[in-house]
Amino acid sequence: MKRFALILVATAVVATTSQAATVKQSSSGICHDENSSYYERTKNFKPFSSLDACLRAGGRLPKGYSGSSSTSSSSKSASSSGYSREQFGxxxxxxxxxxxxxxxxxxxxxxxxxxxxxxxxxxxxxxxxxxxxxxxxxxxxxxxxxxxxxxxxxxxxxxxxxxxxxxxxxxxxxxxxxxxxxxxxxxxxxxxxxxxxxxxxxxxxxxxxxxxxxxxxxxxxxxxxxxxxxxxxxxxxxx
Incomplete structure (x- = not known):
């Protein structure tokens, strides 16, 4: 019985860790990680292993995103807009x-x-x-x-x-x-x-x-x- 209980606890820990690591792409294409205020409220989503992977798949950041500096730098590169050839002449x-x-x-x-x-x-x-x-x-x-x-x-x-x-x-x-x-x-x-x-x-x-x-x-x-x-x-x- 104790062994069964330990297995349940371990499974719950793994599941929680896995869920926490998931980046959620909402139906509107916005990528939410744990820094997003909408993370918990996003129930219908496509999961990604990282924010970078979500953005590379065509997603975009939520307004006012406040992730870490390294993540923000990666996200900015992946989601930048406004490019056209004429920007370079x-x-x-x-x-x-x-x-x-x-x-x-x-x-x-x-x-x-x-x-x-x-x-x-x-x-x-x-x-x-x-x-x-x-x-x-x-x-x-x-x-x-x-x-x-x-x-x-x-x-x-x-x-x-x-x-x-x-x-x-x-x-x-x-x-x-x-x-x-x-x-x-x-x-x-x-x-x-x-x-x-x-x-x-x-x-x-x-x-x-x-x-x-x-x-x-x-x-x-x-x-x-x-x-x-x-x-x-x-x-x-x-x-």
């Missing part, structure tokens, strides 16, 4: 006024052979020889190339760029250190993912190191869970 900029915008300047700088231009002024590159850092493939037609932002613009927005001036965001979007000539298909597959979520098929260590260098140059911030994932990814691909 209206397309590729021609900052030096030479008629070559930053896309074509990247193509010129990264071509391993002589480039050809469209008839007229040397503004638009129409041929060259590029070795994709994502695969090692040789590409001659620039129409098959996207200029990848190593640190994606939306990712940067969610990790600190939202507080920058528009001029600083435009510099970031056109910074040669953050631009790579790659296959259009892979650039679109990557989207706004960081290296903890997406890596190119080749040169993964170099990619992670370059991403990290650009991120640190612009003082973009990772949440504690992201820091752990980044460290694990770097260790795995760089040894």
């Amino acid at each position: 209206r397309g590729w900029a021609d900052t030096d006024g030479d008629c070559q915008n930053s896309r074509h300047e990247a193509l010129i700088a990264q071509s391993t052979g002589k480039v050809r231009f469209k008839t007229g002024r040397e503004c638009r590159v129409i041929a060259g020889r590029w070795i994709s850092p994502f695969t090692g493939a040789v590409i001659h037609d620039p129409s098959q190339i996207d200029i990848d932002h190593v640190v994606p613009l939306k990712w940067a927005w969610e990790h600190g760029a939202a507080s920058w001036s528009r001029a600083q965001r435009e510099r970031f979007a056109n910074d040669p250190a953050n631009l790579l000539s790659v296959e259009a298909s892979l650039n679109r597959q990557k989207g706004a993912k960081g290296p903890d979520q997406w890596l190119p098929p080749a040169n993964q260590c170099q990619y992670v190191l370059r991403f990290t260098r650009v991120m640190k140059t612009y003082k973009l911030k990772l949440s504690p869970p992201e820091e752990r994932r980044f460290a694990q990814t770097r260790s795995r691909v760089c040894g």
